[in-house]
Each structure stands twice: as C-alpha cells, then as structure tokens.
Amino acid sequence: MSTEVAYDAATEFMNRDSFSTKVQNTLHRYPWLSSAIVLAIALVVFGRFNENFLTPNNFSLILQQVAIVGAVAAGQTIIILTAGIDLSCGAMTVFVAMVMATLTFKNGVPPVLSFIIGLLLGVASGAFNGFLVTKVKLPPFIVTLGTLNIFVALTLIYSKGRTVRNTEVDPFFVLLGKYIDIGEFRITTGVVAVIFLYLILAFSLRFTGWGRHVYAVGDDIEAARLAGISVNRVLMSVYSLAGLVFAFTAWVQIGRVTAASPNVGGDLNLDSITAVVIGGTSLFGGRGAIFGSFLGAILVGVFRNGLTLAGVDLYYQILAVGVLILFAVSVDQWIRKARS
C-alpha cells in the first residue's frame, strides 16, 4: 500500500502515550470514574472526622435522602445525553404527585387508577416538552423554562395550594415508603424501585438500538440524521420517557414524605442536573453513563451528610457542592480537549 507510512522512530514517538494522556483516555472511556474516585476519597476523609459516618445506618439514610434526586436524575440523564436539558422535571414531579394524591383523596378515584392517570400525565407533559423541542424547534432550555412555570402554576391551581397530609394519603401511595431492616441497614422499597429504574434504563441505553440512537443524536444530530435515524422520533421518545420517569418519581416522593405538598421539590431540577454533571455525563450530549448520575446523586448526598456530621455549617455545604460541579465540568472539558 503506497499510502501507508513507514513505522519509524518519529511515528513511535507520536504514538507514545504520556501519563496524562493515559488518564485522559481512561476517563474518556469511563466518564463516571472521576466521581467514583472523589466518592472514595470523600468516604475515607469523612470517616476520619466522625465515627458515625461509616455506619450502615448512616448509609441507608444517605440512600433514602438521594433516592428522589437520583430518580429525577435518571430522566434528566437521557435528556442531557441528547444535548438537551429539562428544567421542568421537578415541577412535573410535584404536579403529578399532587394529581395522584388529590384524585384519590378528594374525588375518590381508586388509587391504582389515579396512579395510572398520573403516569399518563407525566408522559403527556414530557411529550409536550418534546413537541416544542422537535416541532416548534425551540431550544430545550427555553422550552422547559416555560413549562417549569406552567407546571408550577397548574399544580397550585389544581390543588389550590393545599397539601394532602399524611393522614389523608391513600396507603397505596406510601407503598414505596415501606422498609426492611437488614441488621442496622434499612432498605426502603423506594430505594429498591429507583435502583430497578436505573437497571432498566441502563439496559436500554447499553443494549438496544434505541440507546445507540440516543447517544448518536446527542453526539452529532446532523450525522445521526444522515445515517437515517428519525431524529425527531428519538427526541420525542426521550422526552416522553423522561416524563414517565418523573411521574414514577412522584410515587417515590409521596412514599418518602408520606404526603403530597405543592411546595416541595422546587430544587429538584437543579439538583438533578448537578447529579448528572457530577456523574460524568456531558452537557454537550452524546457522552456519559446513566449509572454515573446515581453516583453523582450519592456523591452530593455523601458531601452534605459528611459535612453535617463533621459540624460544618450549611452555607459551606452549598459551597462544597458548587466546587464539585465546577470540578466535574472542568474534567469533562479536559477529556474532550484530549480528543479533538
């Protein structure tokens, strides 16, 4: 072959990987790795500050605390993988939770039926976002900024601002608040449900054609279109599925707080984005693993919990999360630079 270059000393020098390139390449392949390392360090450090930190009891508490953010982050991840973003996810979760609980409490709808109506409402809300993104061709940020306000308003209008209290919630809705104790470790059905949610999504992203297409659309939308992928259909499926995930999260949330309040969950949108970004998924789309988002949620939970146990003021905890986000995004940028 005339086009091939002789393998001389120069090319060997070019191909020799320095240590930092090796690190870059590994992180490139496993983007969640950096958060896993930070998590490991955090566990050791916080363990030294407080003996109550590294206990099964404390860990089960952290898991319960991050389950809801983790669940929303799962839906957020598939949207971010397509280079989109969803600011309305928290509002959607609260909206669905209020509708589910109120339908049964006020209108006497059988709880399972209210649950199904809630899931369908989630899919419809997600599909509405998807419609605005694909057909009206608005940027996802603006679309979901608009629908965020719409869902908040709908929640308040529908519930008239009234909480469905724990004495009023149907027992069906608190099923995911049940728990079993394994020694000191308390595992709730809500946490198990969220882990299952992650397993199903991870499987779909990793092993199905749909998953490939999600990555391809986020990676280079024009290349995906030229390769014959129905880009709009993929985006619609992603936003609708995310809506379903947020609706499911509503169930987990009612189970955790044993009430449905229109005034909680306002931070879920930014918290979920935080988890996704810290988990190594790129905001530019096409890169990342959904598993990393769960890790990201846990990492934030570990920081908050560990700093609290170490007696650090709440204000500094917020500061720490801010630093974590910037660290994660910088690492992502560094990895991308390695390859272009």
Next chain:
Amino acid sequence: MSKKPVLEAKNILKTYGRVVALDDASLQLFPGVVLAVVGDNGAGKSTLIKCLTGAEVPDAGSIEIDGQEVHFRRPQDGRHAGIETVYQTLAVSPALDIASNLFLGREIRKKGPLGSIFRMLDQAGMKKAAKEEIMALGIGTIQNISQAVETLSGGQRQAVAVARAATFGQKLIILDEPTAALGVRESAQVLKLIQTLRDRGIPVILISHNMPQVFEVADRIHVQRLGRRAAVVTPKTHTMNDVVGIMTGALKVEEKDQTLQPIR
C-alpha cells in the same frame, strides 16, 4: 457487462421558487463504472444528486433503477432501493465506535426472544461483520473495531463512512465531495477505496471539484452546466482543460464526440 444503465434520470426539472436548479437534466450510469459529476457552483450537481437519493423530489422527469421507474419521497426511500451516499461532512458519530457507526440506524438485533422482546442488539455479530467489511476494503490502518471514531484521522473516518456505504449500497454508491475535508494522503486512501468498490462491480457516482482526482479514478465524466448535462466524456478522450472548457461554456462538444454508450 449488460448494456442497460443501472440508473437513468431523464429530463429532470427542479425549481426553488424562481430559481431553476435543474432544467431538463439527464444522467445515465452504467454498471461497473465510476461516473464523476463535475460542474461549476450552481450548475445543479448537488440538486441532481439529491433528486437521485430522495433528499429532494423533482418537479418533473423520471428516474429509473434497472429499468424500473422509482419515486423517492425521502432519503430513506433511496436507501431502501440500495442507494447509499457518503457526505463530505464526515457524517459519522464521533463518540460511537466503528462497528456502531457502520450499523447506525440499521442495527441488527439478537435472534430469539432476547432480540424480539428485549430488543437486545447483536453486538458481537455486528462487530464481526464490521471487521470483515473493513478488512475486505483494505483499510488496514484501522486496528481496533471498538475504537471510538473520534480517535481516527479524517481519512479513516471517511473510510468508515465509505465502508458503511459499501456494506449497504446494493445498487449504487454516491460520494459527495468525499475528499473535500481531507489532506493529500487521506484523499489517496479514499480514492483507493473508490477503485476497490468499482472492482467489486458497484457503480459509483463521484461528485468532485478536484480535477486531478476525477481524472485519476473516473471512467466517465458527466459535466453539468446551467442545470443540464453539457457533455459526457472520458479521461482518455478529453483533457482537464477540455473539461474545464465545457464547464465554463468555452468549449462545445458534439454528441458524436461524447461517450454516451455503455462501455464496450
């Protein structure tokens, strides 16, 4: 070789508002031929090709594949008919690996319930097929089929795109300025691939601005001018200057001096 054209476009008309992009344009492609389509900017090269692949729908005229008239409405239609296109923009997904890119949009599922119910992909099978295709095309510089495409050079990326076209292009492969984004050495790689495709008997349409490259690989040169076919010549009968002359209208070629018949 059969004397029938694989693809024949007759009297295609395409307008965009008042702009007439194609005015009674025709094109014939015979089996086993690399047909270069050249022309100045605005001569209607891209529009003609888009009509052939289904990316645009002509206002009038007919397109026949193997003598059967076809009506493409979407790019997918052309694809189903066995027409594959390689674009100059390196239309591959950087973060996906080579095998995934080769089968992007046409993934193969596992056999049995794993594929039909759980919709699992046959990743091993696709990797194997991708490897065979890459080897068959002689793209030896690609070592690892699970490599992300962004780790490849521009020429190798375009080779992946060509390999994708070669895997699925049953009837015809169209290359739209495949070397425009590439360096000299990388262009040579792609030109070699075009020759490999011809040796397999798949007809190729090559759109290019690069005259030396056209003269290197093309069997026929279709010169497009002002929305119609100005002439069809061969690198043997005409020089580069002649072709540029035809493109600009400085040179007129009589029908008897053109090469409109099938080879031999």
